[in-house]
Amino acid sequence: MQERFFIIREGDSITFGGVDMGGRGKILHENKNIVVIKFPAGKHFAGRGFQGYHSPSTYVLEKDQAKPGWGSLIVSWANKRK
Numbered sequence: 001m002q003e004r005f006f007i008i009r010e011g012d013s014i015t016f017g018g019v020d021m022g023g024r025g026k027i028l029h030e031n032k033n034i035v036v037i038k039f040p041a042g043k044h045f046a047g048r049g050f051q052g053y054h055s056p057s058t059y060v061l062e063k064d065q066a067k068p069g070w071g072s073l074i075v076s077w078a079n080k081r082k
Helices: none
Strands: 002-008 015-016 024-028 034-039 042-047 050-054 057-063 070-078
Touching: 002 057, 024 042
Parallel strands: none
Antiparallel strands: 002 015, 002 070, 024 034, 034 057, 042 050, 057 070
8 A cells, every 4th residue: 555645835845744754845846747855854752752863855756636735655765874
């Protein structure tokens, strides 16, 4: 089953509804079928006061033509330090 995300646009930044990506994303490329979003590194709360960390990541989503605002994950990758 494909992962699906609800894309929330706020000015020139992007968030996924109900998903903490560590910060607001930026659109790298968009056309009528796909959108490429890059998220920065960031901290988030994992619950019970524990902090988690997100490395910078990039998501390629296929836009859902039947449900505007929704996208299905095609590929994603994290840009981790080595």
